[in-house]
Amino acid sequence: MLRFTLRRLAELALVFLGVTFAIYAAVFALPGDPIASLGGDRPLAPDVAERIRAVYHLNDPLWSQYLRYLGRLLTGDLGTDFHGRSVAERLATRWPVTIRLALTAWVIQVVVGVGLGLLAGLRKNTWIDRSVLVLTILIASVPVFVLAATAQLVFGVRLALLPIAGISDGWPLSYLLPATTLAVYGLAAVARLTRGSVAETMGSDHVRALWARGLSRRRVIGIHVLRNSSIPVLTFLAVDLGFLLGGAVVTEGIFNLPGVGQLLFQSIRSHEGPTVVGIATALIIVFLLSSALVDLLNSLLDPRIRHD
């Protein structure tokens, strides 16, 4: 276990250097001058822009900018954006929003997705199975920006049930609509994967033998079927949690949630290298952790999988 952890940590350090540089280079490669457009569609006077450019060393070559960034990072300084706002401070206020949103959406996916999948898998090829399929696919065929806007109109304007923008009503009220919207897109996958695995496990010799031994339906399904079907579902759910934590750019934007996705979007548009790298770094850690966790869980669930 310790070796496993240490190795993953060493890998993390390498991946970290690679990715931060790649992202820094990508932001550097974005076409156009971020400073001239600081004033929106009313461009800054050229000499003012030039002064600001000097403040942020934007005329230096890529490697020198990156090294300066890394050097500061080692002292725990995540840098500032072009308006002088601290990246660390901005991230600190935004992560909690994204984490709340992601976890809420994820839990909805787990409960509803696995539930629907189980239902469909146990009633394979019946009308229940087909309705689950059609329902989950139909909703996921609507682009997120349309679904979000429709949800706002129906639940916020017509029915006036839920807040549609911002976080001033706190969790869960402010997060219900966006989390549900977000969850819909993973739902189809979770349900399909669960259905497939459950159906397969139900037909396996192992489960047939359990039926033959006269075990109760609840016990067979609850323990044996679910457990043996969970590997692909878990694998997907882990990646999905990572994606959700990566910040839902469109959903956060439309529901006006001040999360990381929104920040990432704005930072890319305004070419704020340090902010983008800051967000992506945290994400890498999330994905590394999630892949390690899945390996661990899978080997616990299925003792046949070796742990190396």
Add this chain to the structure above:
Amino acid sequence: MKRALGAALSCLLVLSSCAPNQPADEPRKAISYAVEEPITLHPGRQTIAFAQDMVLFSGLTFAGKDGAITFRNAESVTSTDAVRWTIKLRPRWTFHNGEPVTAKSYVKAWSAVAYGPNAWENSGQLANIAGYDALNPANGKPAATELSGLKIVDDLTFTVTLKSPDGQFPAQLSQAQTGFYPLPEAAYADPAAFAKNPIGNGPFRMTQPYRETEPMTVDRYDGYQGPQPSVDEITFKPYTDMNTAYTDVQAGATDILYVPNSRMGQVKKDFGDRAHVFQGLAISYLGLPLWDKRYQDIRVRQAISLAIDREAVSKAIFDGIWEPATALTPPAQPGTPRGLCGDLCTFDPVRARKLLAEAGGFSGTMEIRFPGGFGRDDLFNAYANQLRQNLGIKDVTAKPTADFPEFFELRTGAKLSGPYFARWGALYASQQNTLRAIYTRTGGCSNCVPDHDPAIAQLIAKADAQVDPQRAIAGYVDVQKAILKRFPAPPMFFEKNVFATSERIASLDEGAGLTLENTTLVR
């Protein structure tokens, strides 16, 4: 002191008792306004916090509806030669911390805004004051720290010497040119802190420092000496996507919103008489790449203007709210010669094809470019369809850039090969602002058509030098006539300011843009 503290404390304990001069039974009049994240509230630096700064501060002059200039913090702004201006302040004005507003509050602030090494975004607004260049040398640190063109006469009087005569100076001092605001002493010690918690001389004051992503509430300032506002409290709610704000106003969660382009087509249906259409200070052109051979024949440019049915485009995309442009400046700028463009700004596809044929036709593809993520896709797609169908050019596409930085680079680097987004939103109500921005080299509209003819610049300078407003207007009309003879790019639309309000709001005050503090509520 003790009493003030006590008042402040009771203020904190019972919010409603903060409202001064008000019978206890009358509820506080509070409104909320949807804004973009302001980033900074420092008047010398802000580029998107206009709404906030315009209630926290008061400028020397004030532009009302139709651009009429009245004096606000100034008692008078006078000159005989348009070069040397004398500004007298009204007495007894104070900042929110009690500090008197004096000539020094202005002179020191303007020097700070203009001081190059500060790199404050609004310094360009002061570029015509004598001594500006000394504060902004091409290389190195400036020797001076103060604008040599500013002289304090007494506590309430100072003089301004300009580099070149400018009769529009009083209009330049109006509310949206926040670089001309006064600053209290407290602004200099820690500009970053001041940017989050500014102390102004306007009708409202901060209740707590601004924090990113959080709503910000400002409160009526008792000591304000200007016209009294009709509301007690304004909350600015930040949104990243104004389409969301639109829906939030529909839901009644926010009171007032500047409607984004993408919702203009439906705002009248959604809001009925709660949709308010005001004159705007912005004009949209269709920029043309004059550096490309195919666009150098004036007949091609005229053909493009004639081939677009402005009425139909506005009707389909903006529900007819935008007005087809018939002059080179927006009508909210006094004296704008509506109709001056004449036939060339009407829809005449037959003449368009004829002109294009006379000019030798058009070869190759026409790629229209515009900044993406700005809600203008439908507009530019409509332009593309119109040009393709009415000029008979086979391949016309409308393609957005990834963002503004990319667009600016393509435009200023002359790397565009087709028509493009060109627009100027003026900050003060004078034709000078729009004409100067677009048609002079140092004007600052770097998304506009680079047609910088010295003769035009001279004509503008001639109009600038007029002290008499009517003669200045006549001068600017002459400028427009001269430009139309060159026809560098077709003016397309007089944009409008459209606001939507919740059911709580009874009326909005147009002003130049919107005078938020004069909003009235439904009883």
Add this chain to the structure above:
Amino acid sequence: MTERGVWPTVRRRALFWLPVAVLAVLVLLAAFPGLFSSVDPRACDLSASARPPSSGHPFGQDLQGCDVYANVVYGARASLSIGLLSTLIALGIAVVVGTLAGYAGGWVDSVLGRLTDVFLAFPFLLGAIVVLNSLGRQSVLAVALVLAVFSWPVLARMVRTMVRASRDAEYVQAARAMGFPIRRILAHHVLPNAIGPVLALATLTVGGVIVAESTLTFLGLGLRTPSVSWGLQLATAQSRFQQAPHTLVYPGVFLAITVLSLITLGDVLRDAVNPKERS
């Protein structure tokens, strides 16, 4: 595992023929749009902006006054190409990377696993801007490539997990003991048992990619006129879909039908192939 058994099993099932018929029509649409619509999708009449279905315009007209039906017909080619192409590319990469990592384990697994993590964590939006810019044009191929680059990691993780789970199964160990070459073991024993969830995810990816294309356009990065695609239609319809729902509904329904057909077909085939489930 006998391929010979598949055809007799499926050919009597209505559930096989239905999606096949739908997909055949869609492929025809994509290949010969002119057969289905005589209207030019780019002939637009601004004065008929957002007009609901009428004679001559069965699906109505969009904001620019273009015929929605013609756009749906002509859009099939780009949308199906993007959906299938990028899913195939992603699936190809995923199967190679995932199988290698899952079967070999050790440092190979570490390297490929972390590579996958890097692609997962790299901000999609940033990648899309940089890739699309360096390719210069927002063509169907470019968009398909961008979407593939960002969809393979999920599939790869799934392949890897499933390969790992079946690598040590008795029948695989038996095959190894019998000295079969690795390629044969992978192709005949490991992959068939691992592919179920992967295919389920892949069929969903086709739809996901077509929808993602519209999100790219919504964010200002995807296809643009004069291209015609369902994603483009969805993205441009969003600004006015409350007044003109028909501009959104028709391309949306075609998209949903495509995905449903693919999934159903995938299910039927899988049931027919999978030895454990054939009853």
